[in-house]
Amino acid sequence: MKAEIIAIGTELITGQALDTNSAWLSQRLGEIGIPVGWHTTVADDLHDNIAAFRVAAERAAVVLATGGLGPTQDDLTREALARLAGVELVLHAESLAHIQEMFAQRNRPMPERNRVQALFPAGAEPIPNRCGTAPGIWLRVGSCHIAALPGVPSEMMVMFDEQIKPRLLQLGLAGGVRLQRKLNCFGSGESHIEEKLLDLTRRGHVPEVGITVSDATISLRIIAQAPSRAEALAQIEPVERTIRDRLGDLVFGVEDEDLHDVVVRLLREQGKTLATAESVTTGQVAERIGRVPGASECFLGGIVAYSNAAKQALLGVPAELLAAHGAVSGPVAEAMAVGCRARFGSDLAVSTTGIAGPGGATPTKPVGLVWVGLAWEGGVSSQSFSWTGTRGEIQNRTAKLALNRVRLHLLRPPGAAHAT
Amino acid sequence: MKAEIIAIGTELITGQALDTNSAWLSQRLGEIGIPVGWHTTVADDLHDNIAAFRVAAERAAVVLATGGLGPTQDDLTREALARLAGVELVLHAESLAHIQEMFAQRNRPMPERNRVQALFPAGAEPIPNRCGTAPGIWLRVGSCHIAALPGVPSEMMVMFDEQIKPRLLQLGLAGGVRLQRKLNCFGSGESHIEEKLLDLTRRGHVPEVGITVSDATISLRIIAQAPSRAEALAQIEPVERTIRDRLGDLVFGVEDEDLHDVVVRLLREQGKTLATAESVTTGQVAERIGRVPGASECFLGGIVAYSNAAKQALLGVPAELLAAHGAVSGPVAEAMAVGCRARFGSDLAVSTTGIAGPGGATPTKPVGLVWVGLAWEGGVSSQSFSWTGTRGEIQNRTAKLALNRVRLHLLRPPGAAHAT
Numbered sequence: 001m002k003a004e005i006i007a008i009g010t011e012l013i014t015g016q017a018l019d020t021n022s023a024w025l026s027q028r029l030g031e032i033g034i035p036v037g038w039h040t041t042v043a044d045d046l047h048d049n050i051a052a053f054r055v056a057a058e059r060a061a062v063v064l065a066t067g068g069l070g071p072t073q074d075d076l077t078r079e080a081l082a083r084l085a086g087v088e089l090v091l092h093a094e095s096l097a098h099i100q101e102m103f104a105q106r107n108r109p110m111p112e113r114n115r116v117q118a119l120f121p122a123g124a125e126p127i128p129n130r131c132g133t134a135p136g137i138w139l140r141v142g143s144c145h146i147a148a149l150p151g152v153p154s155e156m157m158v159m160f161d162e163q164i165k166p167r168l169l170q171l172g173l174a175g176g177v178r179l180q181r182k183l184n185c186f187g188s189g190e191s192h193i194e195e196k197l198l199d200l201t202r203r204g205h206v207p208e209v210g211i212t213v214s215d216a217t218i219s220l221r222i223i224a225q226a227p228s229r230a231e232a233l234a235q236i237e238p239v240e241r242t243i244r245d246r247l248g249d250l251v252f253g254v255e256d257e258d259l260h261d262v263v264v265r266l267l268r269e270q271g272k273t274l275a276t277a278e279s280v281t282t283g284q285v286a287e288r289i290g291r292v293p294g295a296s297e298c299f300l301g302g303i304v305a306y307s308n309a310a311k312q313a314l315l316g317v318p319a320e321l322l323a324a325h326g327a328v329s330g331p332v333a334e335a336m337a338v339g340c341r342a343r344f345g346s347d348l349a350v351s352t353t354g355i356a357g358p359g360g361a362t363p364t365k366p367v368g369l370v371w372v373g374l375a376w377e378g379g380v381s382s383q384s385f386s387w388t389g390t391r392g393e394i395q396n397r398t399a400k401l402a403l404n405r406v407r408l409h410l411l412r413p414p415g416a417a418h419a420t
Numbered sequence: 421m422k423a424e425i426i427a428i429g430t431e432l433i434t435g436q437a438l439d440t441n442s443a444w445l446s447q448r449l450g451e452i453g454i455p456v457g458w459h460t461t462v463a464d465d466l467h468d469n470i471a472a473f474r475v476a477a478e479r480a481a482v483v484l485a486t487g488g489l490g491p492t493q494d495d496l497t498r499e500a501l502a503r504l505a506g507v508e509l510v511l512h513a514e515s516l517a518h519i520q521e522m523f524a525q526r527n528r529p530m531p532e533r534n535r536v537q538a539l540f541p542a543g544a545e546p547i548p549n550r551c552g553t554a555p556g557i558w559l560r561v562g563s564c565h566i567a568a569l570p571g572v573p574s575e576m577m578v579m580f581d582e583q584i585k586p587r588l589l590q591l592g593l594a595g596g597v598r599l600q601r602k603l604n605c606f607g608s609g610e611s612h613i614e615e616k617l618l619d620l621t622r623r624g625h626v627p628e629v630g631i632t633v634s635d636a637t638i639s640l641r642i643i644a645q646a647p648s649r650a651e652a653l654a655q656i657e658p659v660e661r662t663i664r665d666r667l668g669d670l671v672f673g674v675e676d677e678d679l680h681d682v683v684v685r686l687l688r689e690q691g692k693t694l695a696t697a698e699s700v701t702t703g704q705v706a707e708r709i710g711r712v713p714g715a716s717e718c719f720l721g722g723i724v725a726y727s728n729a730a731k732q733a734l735l736g737v738p739a740e741l742l743a744a745h746g747a748v749s750g751p752v753a754e755a756m757a758v759g760c761r762a763r764f765g766s767d768l769a770v771s772t773t774g775i776a777g778p779g780g781a782t783p784t785k786p787v788g789l790v791w792v793g794l795a796w797e798g799g800v801s802s803q804s805f806s807w808t809g810t811r812g813e814i815q816n817r818t819a820k821l822a823l824n825r826v827r828l829h830l831l832r833p834p835g836a837a838h839a840t
Contacts, residue, residue: 036435
């Protein structure tokens with residue numbers, strides 16, 4: 001028993017607008033235990049609309065469509081559904097009165113074209129729209145329940161929550177609860193992480209465990225489908241514990257929590273302050289920290305030392321060190337961190353230096369080579385990494401590498417743990 | 421003759437992630453005159469994948485699929501295409517060597533699981549991926565041409581432009597031309613801009629002119645459909661001239677050009693250098709500039725002075741000025757810019773200070789109030805703005821405001837133009 005979501009609109013199929021309705025509806029259906037099997041997008045084209053509804057009505061138990069209910073000539077959902085069901089369009093007096101009233105409230109005459117919005121396939125049930133002029137349509141074709149809603153997200157959302165969801169629950173189509181737990185990891189590759197979890201990520205495992213990667217952040221999704229919330233949680237919790245046991249510190253957060261959120265949380269919990277000294281990331285480490293509300297309590301600021309002159313003048317990196325090792329080196333990363341910590345008087349300072357490309361590579365230092373330094377009271381360390389990818393990817397991933405270095409330091413204070 | 425785009429991924433069908441690939445591919449296909457008829461999204465499910473490919477191969481002349489080419493067990497596109505074509509998966513030695521080399525470059529052993537990325541349906545053509553480990557697949561099933569590309573947007577985009585587009589052009593599938601010109605504007609609201617263009621943005625105007633807004637950047641899209649590129653350009657060019665005449669300096673760039681791109685271009689053209697002094701934007705102005713290849717030629721660096729102590733110690737803002745006006749004020753924004761310019765020895769320095777929220781507001785200084793300062797040889801100025809929006813929106817928009825201030829200064833050198 002799966003649902004299908006159909007998005008109708010030439011602006012969507014040509015790529016001029018992004019369909020956000022289908023993802024939203026999928027989430028809402030998932031929450032009431034109705035899995036979605038297909039998203040389909042078609043243009044404002046009568047033939048394509050009818051064909052899409054026909055395919056959907058055959059394979060899905062529920063079809064939710066958005067778009068094509070406006071008053072203009074390219075709004076064809078009403079007609080497509082009438083043709084699909086093999087019935088005429090008939091006028092619904094109550095809907096017409098509602099539309100006329102919406103115009104009256106704005107002191108405008110109702111354009112004649114809006115009259116079509118009160119037409120419905122014979123036998124269909126009008127779905128009131130209290131936020132706009134386009135009523136929705138609820139009808140059954142064969143064994144499939146079809147709901148057509150406006151494409152305007154704010155109208156569609158209210159109508160789904162108030163009108164469609166109760167109907168789906170009443171039909172008994174909602175089968176239990178679908179819950180998801182997302183664990184975010186950093187510090188290892190996708191394949192290496194999956195190698196530790198092969199028994200969990202295999203097809204057919206209950207609950208399902210999926211892996212996605214975005215700019216070196218690996219996310220694990222544990223998805224449980226069960227008759228009740230308690231039973232879904234009972235599926236998820238032991239699997240989450242197993243994953244955390246196996247991955248340890250690689251797991252840095254849950255759901256939408258990002259590395260900078262964790263760093264700010266740990267700093268605040270421990271009453272510590274941080275400053276940043278950035279070259280290759282040109283301010284991104286600071287910018288990410290600054291996204292977190294309350295960052296001002298623990299983040300003192302940073303220096304973007306892009307030129308060697310700035311590294312010397314503002315961070316006190318010795319000219320000899322730059323000459324001997326080059327700006328992209330462990331000693332310079334460490335000197336940047338130490339100099340930054342002294343200037344800001346912070347507990348910790350983290351630094352980045354590297355080659356983001358496309359230019360700047362040397363025979364011994366390829367594009368993608370980066371160093372991250374960390375200075376704390378009584379110590380300093382550095383580590384290097386070689387990324388592949390675009391300039392932007394190298395910068396994003398290095399900013400995360402630096403934040404992760406701070407996170408690991410805060411989790412395992414030096415002395416208590418191994419280096420790097 | 422239409423194309424179909426299939427997006428594969430459980431994270432998409434459950435609504436946890438938004439599919440942006442399909443819209444991007446639709447635009448690119450439209451540009452070479454291949455209309456898209458269907459977007460289909462399915463989960464990482466072998467049966468659903470095969471069924472989706474089967475339906476698509478019957479109704480479309482070209483099918484582009486994204487996702488499901490990774491090394492993990494839920495990556496099933498290879499297998500689905502082999503089943504669809506009724507052939508075995510065979511190892512492609514060259515692709516395997518490329519994947520092994522990608523790992524070698526990072527000094528890491530290739531996990532055994534990545535070997536599957538070198539498997540292809542017998543008879544299919546591997547599409548090289550120079551940005552990642554997942555090669556694409558090009559094969560013909562019946563009369564339909566199918567291309568499978570990775571789901572990672574940056575890899576997918578390069579592979580489409582370099583590998584798939586030339587193949588489609590060679591097949592003679594491209595018919596007619598759909599051209600788009602995008603003009604990016606900053607410095608005025610969407611309604612104010614549209615008021616100046618009402619005759620162009622009305623429905624049915626040829627060429628079509630659309631307006632979209634994203635974080636205070638207003639984009640105007642001029643879209644022409646014509647038998648040839650020359651005829652499409654002939655539609656676009658006079659409309660572009662009209663828009664530029666009416667909007668003047670509000671238009672800062674075309675296509676994907678962002679404010680930081682323009683700032684770096686103008687600085688390099690004029691042989692000038694820039695440094696940044698940021699509070700409310702916590703490094704974002706520097707980070708945006710650093711995204712541009714070659715920024716190191718004109719960008720010396722920056723100081724993120726989040727705390728008042730850092731504003732004094734690192735930028736030389738007098739304590740009395742902070743006490744008299746508060747950190748969020750014109751005088752402090754100007755002192756930050758002047759101090760920054762002196763420390764970096766740059767031609768220009770731009771500063772930001774403000775209240776991003778959610779905390780930090782006072783009775784006279786609400787969340788969203790920001791000041792931007794600019795210092796140049798012989799002068800300094802500041803301007804304020806009041807944004808509504810989230811913390812992130814206020815920070816993004818203020819970073820753009822600062823960049824726009826630098827842009828306008830470079831376009832109209834002081835003395836030659838009016839102030840702010």
